[in-house]
Amino acid sequence: MTSPAPVVLVFLDPAFPAGRLADASQPQLLATDQGATRGDGIFETMLAVGGNVRKLQAHLDRLAGSALVLDLVIPAEELWRAAIETGVTEHRATHPAPTAAEDELVVKLVATRGAEGTDSPTCWVQVSPVGAAGRRQRETGIDVILLDRGYDSDVAERAPWLLLGAKTLSYAVNMAALRHARKQGADDVIFTSSDGRVLEGPTSTVLLAHLETSDDGEGGTRTVRRLITPQLDSGILPGTSQGALFTAAKAAGWELGYGPLEPQDLLDADAVWLISSIRLLAPVNHIDGKEIGTPALQKQLTAELNALYAGIQ
């Protein structure tokens, strides 16, 4: 039997300015917490490398944005920062990584609407090691299937109560889509809208690269490299990894584009990735069984984007 991964929990608690460490092997939540009974709450998942949480401000900003959408009043940013520091320090002290290359931690922030009948959110930070599967998929790439999410691409604006642009705890649908993919022999999913637009993965943002070589008018050729992601107003979560990578790629000479994208654009791309904070860039090898791009070019572009991403703090 394998032992569970070591988890450190830190609750945000007014009596503990640096956060209150709690035993992850013991019950810590009331059974009436609306995070548990209704999935009513928000979260963030961040990566700490060598003790440094990457894109921390972008995650805290998105947490604050999700809280606003859900009318949740959550503790101030400094309290989250202090609890994160406590959790990461405690995890690295009590469960040091065997090698520097493995010193990667998942840092999850959770805020629920709190116990029924109270008006007080329950907030905590959870720190645990990065799973082997995600690390592997960065190298091997993934096979993906397209699944209809059942909403059109205008629904986010028309029906804001669906909370589509917020990172809510209601991820049962996303997890069901992943189980469905695994039953079909695939690793992951790209959701499409009912009007045929490419949206996002259940836990990731879609990225594609398109290279266009043309005559430079002086007897040579010139290649325009474009990185494209679906447009944000189609009811998808704004990815902090995609945002940071776009900034770095622009500085490195890439052109940037924002949808609308259709499935055919994915099939015609030179490379497609699912990008997220923990797994980072996962190259997509096949979509619905069709090979994407060429393995050599995909490998080269992935290495280049990984190098750009490595420079992001």
Ligand SMILES: Cc1ncc(COP(=O)(O)O)c(C=O)c1O
């Ligand atoms: C639905 C969805 N889209 C995109 C992402 C990627 O976001 P980030 O790059 O900030 O991790 C996530 C992350 O979990 C997600 O759940």
